[in-house]
Amino acid sequence: MTNPQPLDRKPRVAIMGEFSAGKSTLSNLLLGRRILPEKVTATRLPPVWITEGEDPPERKALDGTLHPVSLEALEDVPLEETLFVQISCEAPVLEACDLIDFPGISDPNMPPEVWERMLEEVDCVLWCTHATQAWRQSEAAAWGLVPEMVRQRSLLLITRFDKLTTPLDKLRVQTRVARETEGQFAGVCPISLTQALDAEPESMEWETSGAQGFAAALEVIVTAARDGSTPAVQEPVPAAAAARPAEPALASEGQPQADNPQEVQPGRVMPRRVRPQGAKRTPRPGARRDADLAALRRELLES
Numbered sequence: 001m002t003n004p005q006p007l008d009r010k011p012r013v014a015i016m017g018e019f020s021a022g023k024s025t026l027s028n029l030l031l032g033r034r035i036l037p038e039k040v041t042a043t044r045l046p047p048v049w050i051t052e053g054e055d056p057p058e059r060k061a062l063d064g065t066l067h068p069v070s071l072e073a074l075e076d077v078p079l080e081e082t083l084f085v086q087i088s089c090e091a092p093v094l095e096a097c098d099l100i101d102f103p104g105i106s107d108p109n110m111p112p113e114v115w116e117r118m119l120e121e122v123d124c125v126l127w128c129t130h131a132t133q134a135w136r137q138s139e140a141a142a143w144g145l146v147p148e149m150v151r152q153r154s155l156l157l158i159t160r161f162d163k164l165t166t167p168l169d170k171l172r173v174q175t176r177v178a179r180e181t182e183g184q185f186a187g188v189c190p191i192s193l194t195q196a197l198d199a200e201p202e203s204m205e206w207e208t209s210g211a212q213g214f215a216a217a218l219e220v221i222v223t224a225a226r227d228g229s230t231p232a233v234q235e236p237v238p239a240a241a242a243a244r245p246a247e248p249a250l251a252s253e254g255q256p257q258a259d260n261p262q263e264v265q266p267g268r269v270m271p272r273r274v275r276p277q278g279a280k281r282t283p284r285p286g287a288r289r290d291a292d293l294a295a296l297r298r299e300l301l302e303s
Contacts, residue, residue, distance in 0.1 A: 011097045011225035012049075012121055013218075017128035018139060019104030022159035025193040026128060027101050029211070031091045037071055044075045044110075047084040047118045048101040052094035059085045079114050097124075097222050105142045119146060123225040125154035126218075131161045131190070135177050143184065152230050153221045156185045161210060162192040186224075186231040187217040 015023050027050075028034050035050060046059075059069050060083045069077060069085060077085060084100070093099070100122060102115045125146060129135050135156075143151070158177060164170045170190070178188055191210030199205035206212055224231045 006228040007123070007226050011123040011222050012100055013097045013124045013126060013222065013225075014047075014100045014102055014118075014122040015126050015128070016102045016105065016115075017157075017159075018106040018130075018136070021104070021128040021130050022157070022193050023101065023104070023128050025197065026126060026157065026159070027099065029193055029196055030093045030099065031089065033091075035087060035089060036074065044079070045085065045103055046077060046079055046082045046114055047103065049084045049086045049121075050094065050099040050101065051086060051088050052090065052098075053088035054090070055086075055088040057085065057087045059083075079110065084118060097225075106138055116145060119150075122146075122150055123153065124221045125150060126157055127154060127185075128157050128159045129177070131158050131164050131173060134158050134173055135180055140180070149230070151184050152186060153225050154185050155214070155217050155221060156181055156188045157214065158188065158190040159193055161190040162195060186221050189214045189217055 015026055017023050024036075031050070036045075036048070057069050057071055058066050059077055060066055061081055062083055071087070074085065100118065102118065103110055105112070105115060127139070127143065129139060146154070156177070158173065161170065164173060174188070174190060181188065189210060191214050193209075195205065195209035196211035196214075199209055199211065202212070220231050223229075
């Protein structure tokens with residue numbers, strides 16, 4: 001494998017996942033607003049490359065030529081002839097990285113080549129998987145197409161985590177997903193994107209939605225991509241996390257982080273809504289409850 005080198009451009013972070021996994025909501029959270037018109041159907045769009053600036057939107061054809069497009073007529077863009085649509089706007093997150101919003105990888109009405117041919121442009125991935133059916137076989141198969149170096153700088157977001165109503169359900173999903181994706185992501189982030197959108201940054205609701213842990217992990221992977229390093233792959237999520245959305249650990253518990261993983265550096269990635277991890281903490285559940293969950297986690301991991 002070729003040794004990674006520091007980038008001479010901004011890292012490119014792809015938003016990927018199956019249809020209705022929360023990709024559009026994640027984009028709204030990162031940018032602080034909806035970038036596409038309400039009437040646009042995401043299933044009819046090629047990858048959308050979002051960059052910082054005020055340039056008019058355009059599409060890049062497969063032959064490399066550029067063509068102006070209207071945001072109100074994006075659904076008229078010919079999928080079979082388009083590599084991507086580029087849109088520029090102002091958002092704090094775009095000061096540190098570009099975003100590439102991919103179409104759903106499971107859409108039967110869209111040839112897989114529409115998104116597969118963009119994988120070579122990507123440095124990191126935020127993969128959204130729905131909590132109630134997390135990490136399906138079709139997702140695992142598509143993830144295998146992503147280059148290994150990119151996988152090691154990517155996050156798996158278990159979206160709509162609030163749909164899991166009990167700590168036991170949350171623990172089971174987190175434990176299973178962590179086991180099935182071991183070594184394939186830099187971090188696993190349970191998150192309720194809609195709750196994060198409604199919460200004030202650094203509030204208790206913000207942290208319990210999972211947004212605070214996600215913001216910290218996002219900084220780590222963007223920094224690693226920019227510097228040409230590799231963050232450490234996380235161990236399975238600690239049991240106490242089942243009582244509240246977990247802050248992703250990018251290294252094993254108790255393992256020093258100075259050798260390989262990148263440390264979170266506040267100020268690197270500052271989305272309008274997503275903020276670096278702050279000092280405010282959600283109270284931990286009782287010790288007895290933690291002990292019960294820890295015992296259950298050991299049992300699940302051994303099964």
